[in-house]
Amino acid sequence: xxxxxxxxxxxxxxxxxxxxLSGVTAVVLRGEAPEAGAADEREVLLVRRADNGEWxxxxxxxxxxxxxxxxxxxxxxxxxxVVAVAEHLVRVHVEDRVVVYGNGxxxxxLDITFRCAWVSGEPYPADGENTEAAWYPVGALPxxxxxxxxxxxxxxxxxxxxxxxx
Numbered sequence: 001x002x003x004x005x006x007x008x009x010x011x012x013x014x015x016x017x018x019x020x021l022s023g024v025t026a027v028v029l030r031g032e033a034p035e036a037g038a039a040d041e042r043e044v045l046l047v048r049r050a051d052n053g054e055w056x057x058x059x060x061x062x063x064x065x066x067x068x069x070x071x072x073x074x075x076x077x078x079x080x081x082v083v084a085v086a087e088h089l090v091r092v093h094v095e096d097r098v099v100v101y102g103n104g105x106x107x108x109x110l111d112i113t114f115r116c117a118w119v120s121g122e123p124y125p126a127d128g129e130n131t132e133a134a135w136y137p138v139g140a141l142p143x144x145x146x147x148x149x150x151x152x153x154x155x156x157x158x159x160x161x162x163x164x165x166x
Contacts, residue, residue, distance in 0.1 A: 002129070006064055016104040023109045025091075026058045026072040027155035028084045030118035030135060040138045044152055045123055047080055047130035055142045057151055059111075072114045080133040081126040084116040091154045092164045095147075115155040 003011075010019060028045035046055045060075035062068055069086035076084045091113035099107050123133035136142060138156060141149070154163055 002127075004061055004063065007061070011105060016106055018098055018106040018108055021107050021109050022062045022068070023111050024060055024062055024068050024072040024075060025056075025111055025113040025151045026076045026084065026086070026116045027090070027113060027152050028058065028076055028080075028082060028116040028118055029155065033158060040156070042138050042156075043135040044138060044141065044156075045076070045080060045082060045084075045118070046134060046136055046142065046144075047123075047125065048132040050125075050129055050131050053131075054148070055144050056148045057113075057155075062112075068112045069114060072112075072116060076116065077121075078127050079125075079129055080121075080123040082121040082123050082133075083119040085119055086114040086116050088115045089113075089162045090115050090157075090159065091151060091162055094165060111151075113151045113154060 007019070029042050030045070031042035033042065034040045045058065047058055048055050058076045058079050060071060060079070062071040072086045073084055076082050089112065093111045093113070095109045095111060099109070123135065125131055125133050141152065
């Protein structure tokens with residue numbers, strides 16, 4: 001995955017020390033929310049990451065000064081070639097684990113998850129960060145980590161207030 005320039009500049013100063021980064025997850029939905037008791041026929045946009053082969057919603061790092069909702073929309077377009085609009089903040093979460101990259105760099109992430117609505121475009125792996133991009137029916141999602149599945153489930157729940165940790 002390409003590392004943003006601002007992170008490369010920070011790494012020149014701090015080396016491999018743990019870096020606190022803000023990221024977004026965009027759970028893009030296509031279709032209408034079901035009425036009470038009806039089957040959920042919506043689809044979720046998922047990408048298969050090139051670095052670890054996992055299926056996930058679109059994720060990415062927020063650029064300095066960039067509004068998080070704009071970052072979510074940008075990442076969807078950059079990674080999957082799909083135009084989406086962030087509709088609702090659904091989750092704010094500090095990742096439990098420190099990510100250690102192959103070069104020894106260490107990062108911990110604040111993840112801001114948005115439920116997004118599909119506007120146009122059919123998904124494809126647009127920027128090399130993913131090997132696949134596809135729509136999946138809500139009831140037939142591929143295997144995903146518990147962390148990623150929770151993000152999708154929170155977006156599908158339709159709650160009016162974002163979830164956060166204490």
